[in-house]
Amino acid sequence: MEEAFDIARIRFDDKGLVPCIVQDYETKRVLTLAYMNRESLAITLEKGLTCFWSRSRKELWLKGETSGNYQHIVRMEADCDCDAILALVRKDGPACHRGTDSCFDASLVKTWPEMIDVYDANRKRTGRTVPRKQYFLKKGEYMLYVLAILEDAAGRILVTRRALDKKWAAGSWEIPGGGADAGEDSFTAVVREVSEETGLDISGMHQAPVYSYVNEDLARGDNYFVDIYHFRFPFTLKDVTLQKSEAIDVKLATIQEITEMNQQHAFLHYQRICKALKAEVS
Known part of the structure; x- marks a missing residue:
């Protein structure tokens, strides 16, 4: 039986952050890996839009607020240890600031044979x-x-x-x-x-x-x-x-x-x- 997503159960690290993997709900492609603090996670759950903590700018970052490329939450899950989050989203545009569909664009890749x-x-x-x-x-x-x-x-x-x-x-x-x-x-x-x-x-x-x-x-x-x-x-x-x-x-x-x-x-x-x-x- 599924339980409601409870922030109190999320285990943030010593910097108050938790990694969030963002995945396209339709294609299942991994779009990005970003970090959330308690406040950005609360905003994400409230608005139904991904919101992160920018480690470089030291500020909240609502994805799409500037670009218009919002990511609408379909489902959120925590892993077995509650120290990582998976966000399944429908996106309004490119996930990467470079304009690519995903931040994982094969610029550095190794493929093993099937x-x-x-x-x-x-x-x-x-x-x-x-x-x-x-x-x-x-x-x-x-x-x-x-x-x-x-x-x-x-x-x-x-x-x-x-x-x-x-x-x-x-x-x-x-x-x-x-x-x-x-x-x-x-x-x-x-x-x-x-x-x-x-x-x-x-x-x-x-x-x-x-x-x-x-x-x-x-x-x-x-x-x-x-x-x-x-x-x-x-x-x-x-x-x-x-x-x-x-x-x-x-x-x-x-x-x-x-x-x-x-x-x-x-x-x-x-x-x-x-x-x-x-x-x-x-």
């Missing part, structure tokens, strides 16, 4: 993990993909359009899904992919895939197993938050409309989706 588990021909983990983009899967080596058919109460399926800068199938329509990360089982992977791509939470809908298949392309090292899930639950497009780096559009479509979309421009995994839906009723 790791995947290697499976054998019997779909058993081999115990090996490899970098997904740098490793060429050989004969008898496979990775795991998951796809999610998300059906609303009216029987329509959620479909998204791939970003135009994608190296493969840019601008094509598809259903949510992607590769399983190292250490993930199939269901954990589909929950994460759906959450990342659409913002929808299916973690409480545990079920088995309705259809699975295997692909082997030794020439390209493109060997994989695919699990297709079918989740039926009430949701609307207002509940969907697209991951902008992955998709540029979203809509709800009947299977007939998806068929028409496929006839106009190849709908990714169309035949497999049809087989999955047919497998459920056979």
